[in-house]
Amino acid sequence: MPIGIIIEKCTGCALCVKACPFDAIRIIDKLESSGSASDSRSHKKAIIDLNKCTLCGACKDACKFKAVLIEKAETRAPNSSLKDYKGIWVFIEQKNSKVQSVSYELLGKAQELAKKLGCDVSGVFIGNKLENQLDELIFCGANNIYLVEAPELTNFQDEPYTNILVGLIKKYKPEIILCGATNIGRSLISRVAVNIKAGLTADCTGLDIDPEKKILLQTRPAFGGNIMATIISPNYRPQMATVRQKVFTSMEPDKKRRGKIIKESFDSSLYFSRTKLLDIVEEVESLVNLAEANIIVSGGRGMAGPENFKILEELAHVLGAAIGSSRAAVDSGWISYSHQVGQTGRTVAPKIYIACGISGQIQHLVGMQSSKIIVAINKDPEAPIFRVATYGIVGDLFEIVPALTKKFKEVLKR
Amino acid sequence: MNIIVCVKQVPETTEVRINPETNTLIREGVKSIINPFDMYAIEEGVQLKERFGGKVTVLTMGPPQAEGALREAISMGADEGILVCDRAFAGSDTWATSYTLAGAIKKIGAFDLIICGKQASDGDTAQVGPGISTHLNIPQVTYVKKVEDAKEDVMRLERMLEEGYEVVETPLPALLTVVKEINEPRIPSLRGMMRAKSAKIIIWSQKDLNLDPQQIGLCGSPTQVVKIFTPPQRQGGQILKGEIPDIARQLVELSRSEVS
Numbered sequence: 001m002p003i004g005i006i007i008e009k010c011t012g013c014a015l016c017v018k019a020c021p022f023d024a025i026r027i028i029d030k031l032e033s034s035g036s037a038s039d040s041r042s043h044k045k046a047i048i049d050l051n052k053c054t055l056c057g058a059c060k061d062a063c064k065f066k067a068v069l070i071e072k073a074e075t076r077a078p079n080s081s082l083k084d085y086k087g088i089w090v091f092i093e094q095k096n097s098k099v100q101s102v103s104y105e106l107l108g109k110a111q112e113l114a115k116k117l118g119c120d121v122s123g124v125f126i127g128n129k130l131e132n133q134l135d136e137l138i139f140c141g142a143n144n145i146y147l148v149e150a151p152e153l154t155n156f157q158d159e160p161y162t163n164i165l166v167g168l169i170k171k172y173k174p175e176i177i178l179c180g181a182t183n184i185g186r187s188l189i190s191r192v193a194v195n196i197k198a199g200l201t202a203d204c205t206g207l208d209i210d211p212e213k214k215i216l217l218q219t220r221p222a223f224g225g226n227i228m229a230t231i232i233s234p235n236y237r238p239q240m241a242t243v244r245q246k247v248f249t250s251m252e253p254d255k256k257r258r259g260k261i262i263k264e265s266f267d268s269s270l271y272f273s274r275t276k277l278l279d280i281v282e283e284v285e286s287l288v289n290l291a292e293a294n295i296i297v298s299g300g301r302g303m304a305g306p307e308n309f310k311i312l313e314e315l316a317h318v319l320g321a322a323i324g325s326s327r328a329a330v331d332s333g334w335i336s337y338s339h340q341v342g343q344t345g346r347t348v349a350p351k352i353y354i355a356c357g358i359s360g361q362i363q364h365l366v367g368m369q370s371s372k373i374i375v376a377i378n379k380d381p382e383a384p385i386f387r388v389a390t391y392g393i394v395g396d397l398f399e400i401v402p403a404l405t406k407k408f409k410e411v412l413k414r
Numbered sequence: 415m416n417i418i419v420c421v422k423q424v425p426e427t428t429e430v431r432i433n434p435e436t437n438t439l440i441r442e443g444v445k446s447i448i449n450p451f452d453m454y455a456i457e458e459g460v461q462l463k464e465r466f467g468g469k470v471t472v473l474t475m476g477p478p479q480a481e482g483a484l485r486e487a488i489s490m491g492a493d494e495g496i497l498v499c500d501r502a503f504a505g506s507d508t509w510a511t512s513y514t515l516a517g518a519i520k521k522i523g524a525f526d527l528i529i530c531g532k533q534a535s536d537g538d539t540a541q542v543g544p545g546i547s548t549h550l551n552i553p554q555v556t557y558v559k560k561v562e563d564a565k566e567d568v569m570r571l572e573r574m575l576e577e578g579y580e581v582v583e584t585p586l587p588a589l590l591t592v593v594k595e596i597n598e599p600r601i602p603s604l605r606g607m608m609r610a611k612s613a614k615i616i617i618w619s620q621k622d623l624n625l626d627p628q629q630i631g632l633c634g635s636p637t638q639v640v641k642i643f644t645p646p647q648r649q650g651g652q653i654l655k656g657e658i659p660d661i662a663r664q665l666v667e668l669s670r671s672e673v674s
Contacts, residue, residue, distance in 0.1 A: 002504065002632060021642055023444070051477035055505035055632055058642040095575075158544075158554055183575050187556040190544035194512060199636030202508075202539035221645075223425075223536055229642050236636040274553040275588075278570070279581040289577040295673065319673060337559070337595040338574065343535055344450050344594045351672040369648055373669055381653075390651040391665060399658055407662040412673065 002071050003055055005046050009067035012044025019062030021227050024052035056229070084173050085237035088114050091165070091179040091189065092125040092137065092145075097154075099133050101292055102180035104250035106243060107141035109207060110178055111251060113216070116209040119175065122146060126164055128154040138259035141251050146172070146262050152271045155280065156184045162191040163270040169196055174238045176216050178207075181242035182291065193240050199233025200240040205247050205349075205370070206230075215239065221370070245291040246349055283338060290322050290341065295352045298324030298341060298368075299334075302357015302378065302397055306334035311398065312356060315405040318414050324348065324368075326358045342367035356397045360385025377401065415468040415566065416525045417459040419492065420515055420546065421452040423476050423483040424536040448483045451531025453599040454592045459529050460491035461597065462564060469493045471522060475503060475514055481615050489602035489610035496522070500619040505632030508537075512545025513634065517625045518618060519550060526566070528589040532557055540591070547589035555582050559595040 007030070017025045030045045046067070048059075060068040088110045093100040103123070110121040122144040123137050128151050137145055148164050165188070169177070177192075179185040181203045193200035206219035210232075216239040218231045233239045290296060297316045299309055309323065316323050324341040325334070341348055343363040353371035358364060360376070360383055368374070369388050376389035377397045386392040393400055408414075426447045448456070459470040472487040474480050475498040484495030498518050506514060519528065528547070533540035540556075547554035559579060560572035566586070573580045574593055602610070620630065628634060654661045 002501075019642075050501060050504070051479065053504070056639045056642050061641065158556075162548075183557050183573075186540045187544055187554070190508070190541040191548045191554070193541075193636075194509060194545045194548040197509065197636065200508065200541060201637055202537075202541055217640075222538065226644070227642055228645050230640050231637050232640050233636045234638065275555060275582050275584040277580055277582055280575075280578065281572075281581065282578040291576055337593070338577075340594075347538070352669055373672060374648075375665065375669070386653070387650045388648045391668060392651065392653040393661055393665070394653060395658070395661075400661065403658045403662040404665060407659070407666045408673070411666050411670065 003048055003050070003053060004069050005048065006067045006069055007045055009065045010045045011065055011067075012046065013064070014044075014046070015062045015064065016046050016059035016068060019058045021056065021058055021223070022052050022054055024049045024054075025059060082235070082237050085175040087119045087172075087174045088117070088121050088176040088178065089146075089174040089238070090121065090123050090142070091177065091185065092123045093156075093180050093182060093184055094125070094127050094130065094133075095156075095184075097127055097130055097133070099137065100180060100182065101250070102182060102185075102243070102245045103137075104140045105245070105248045106178045106180065107137065108251040109243070109248040110176075111141040113176070113207060113209055116211075117175070117214060120144060122174070124148075124165060124168060126153055126161055134259075134261060136253065139253035139255055139257050141257075142259050144260045144262055146264055148264050148266070150265070150268075150271055152268075155277055156188070157273040157275060157277055158187055158191060159273045159275070160271045161188050162195060164264075164266060165192050166195050167266055167270065168264060169238060177238045177240045179240070179242050181244045185242050189240060189242055197236065198238055198240050199231075199236045200242070201231045201233070202242050203347075204241045204243045207241065207243065216241065223366075226366070244347075244349065246294070246351075283336075290324055290339070290346050290348050290350075293322035293348075293350050295319045295321035295354070296324045296341070296348060296350045296368075296371075297321045297354045297356065298326065298358060299329055299356045300326035300358030300364075301328040301332070302359075303329060303334060304357075308398070309335055311401045311405070315354070315401055315408070318405055318408045318412060319352075321352075321354075324353075326361075326364050355385050355389070356401055358385055359383045360388065415462055415466040415527060417462055417468065417470045418519055418522060418525050418528045419452070419455050419459040419470060419472045419487065420528065420530045420543070421456065421472055421474045421483055421487060422449045422531075422534045422536075423447070423474065423480040424449045424534055446479065446482065448486055449531055449534045449536075451533060451535070451592070451594070453531075454594055454596050455529040455531045456487045456490050456492060457597045457599040458561070458590075458592055459527075460600075462527070462561075463491070463493075465564070466566065468526070471496060471525075473515060473518055473522070474498065475506075475511060475518075481617075484615050485610040485613060486602070488613045489606040490600055491606060494616065495613065496616045496618060498618050498623070500621075502620040502627070503631050505635060506630065507635035507637045508539050508541035508545055509636055510630050510634040512542045513549055513629050514623070514625060515542070516546050516549035517623045519546070521618065521623060526586045527569075528552075528587070530589065530591045532591045532593050543589060543591040550589070552587050552589055553584050554589045554591070555584050556591045558590045558592045561596070
């Protein structure tokens with residue numbers, strides 16, 4: 001049994017029950033039938049339901065009496081010499097040969113981590129005709145750039161990009177690899193991690209280096225942000241993580257910074273993709289990239305119809321914001337799915353989230369409650385959205401939103 | 415067309431509540447559901463079967479109670495359910511989970527298509543689908559929002575990106591992960607529910623799959639959870655009051671520093 005309670009140490013205090021995120025622990029009365037009349041507390045013992053337990057260890061941390069025992073099977077380290085792995089890599093994501101902002105954010109964070117490890121930061125840049133963006137990457141934190149260019153690599157495709165990243169990792173042995181938690185990033189890096197058997201943590205919102213063990217501490221939300229978990233991959237290299245957009249800030253570009261360009265190429269068979277990319281269709285509607293937006297103006301059922309999103313667009317235009325929506329608005333056919341925020345849509349964390357006519361069902365909240373400032377505009381003062389809003393406005397959005405647009409226009413002189 | 419749909423049983427988020435005193439999740443009595451994204455995967459599998467004939471097998475890994483998820487999928491039109499269930503698989507991270515599911519798929523044998531939801535609503539990793547296709551060395555198309563065209567051996571798909579979509583063609587066998595836009599999951603028919611009730615669920619343990627013990631469960635998982643904690647809950651803030659122009663002025667002042 002990989003987990004157990006040491007009955008002699010357990011006092012039945014139930015700290016572990018509260019700590020368990022999976023409802024896997026109960027307190028039972030061990031001596032119910034014996035009829036002994038001593039301190040009743042001591043009869044109560046914790047038991048673990050192994051069908052619910054995921055061995056996460058939350059109970060072990062919570063127990064003050066060291067009564068929880070988790071037997072971790074001897075984990076072998078397939079990478080016999082972990083010390084050979086050095087340096088932090090950032091996968092530089094490009095679309096239409098343009099570097100995505102999350103890559104700059106990761107270079108900035110990587111520099112911070114590199115100082116704690118005393119190592120270099122390298123970008124891995126795959127595509128075609130990328131020369132004109134190399135300087136900017138170096139100014140923003142890359143000490144080296146591994147550059148792989150070929151016409152067939154112009155656009156991201158899972159298989160060739162995986163082959164290249166795997167080839168580079170095997171050759172240069174980085175200690176840590178960071179990648180944006182974008183659709184491309186998650187798709188690519190999962191393949192790479194399985195291929196080389198490395199630990200991969202998805203969608204991190206916090207990264208740090210353990211000061212003693214010098215390993216990467218990866219913190220991420222689960223259950224829609226209701227719990228946070230810190231994850232390590234101590235016995236495998238590289239340690240890999242995807243990171244949400246807008247969590248870290250990029251460095252101010254420093255034009256004095258210098259870096260090394262390392263050009264690499266591989267056998268052309270590795271550039272072959274079984275899937276064929278036939279077309280890339282940009283969504284013509286404006287302002288749809290929610291993950292990259294600093295401000296999101298979002299509309300829900302209270303918008304009452306598709307034509308009314310125009311007032312949100314006017315505000316978004318003044319603020320340079322993207323347009324979001326609740327599931328209700330998407331399901332009513334008022335706006336396309338790519339705008340949907342929440343459990344079955346996107347998770348966002350902008351600096352300002354303006355929720356207009358959104359009641360704030362839990363499925364919506366889990367997708368936006370990490371935003372820095374939440375503004376809620378709703379007719380119903382009891383709407384759950386007000387419980388998470390930094391600033392609430394009770395009233396008619398059709399009067400309030402245009403007033404906001406007008407005021408911001410004056411102040412921002414737009 | 416032989417289709418395998420991978421599903422996960424998850425707690426229903428609507429019912430996850432925070433105990434305000436201890437600031438922890440209350441999971442007691444929380445209903446288990448099929449991961450919402452997997453519902454679209456099941457529906458797509460059933461629709462393709464209706465078009466091309468063949469069979470839909472639903473596959474899950476989890477505790478014995480996960481059988482319920484398989485029965486629900488059968489009620490929607492899937493043909494059979496396989497539960498991979500063994501304490502030896504406990505504590506699996508996405509690496510070990512995708513290895514184990516890939517092992518079960520190899521045991522199932524010939525298939526044309528694997529469909530997964532884009533991610534599970536509890537872990538939110540989106541890593542297991544691509545992990546399975548890598549273990550099986552088949553092509554993958556993630557975030558599929560539309561099947562434009564399907565033939566016995568090739569599919570043309572729309573793959574959602576942050577600001578648009580790609581049109582991708584893939585040979586079969588392949589693995590797809592799907593998003594909500596792809597379809598509208600059906601309500602199970604009465605006949606479907608009757609069939610689900612009496613369906614025999616196949617249960618495979620480590621003994622049946624005979625996987626490398628070093629690659630499964632806690633031991634086969636490169637990642638380890640070292641700490642789980644509850645973040646401070648967001649508190650409701652300030653309600654702005656006054657005439658509308660005045661409210662607008664207040665909000666502009668309060669948020670000015672974040673607007674560039």
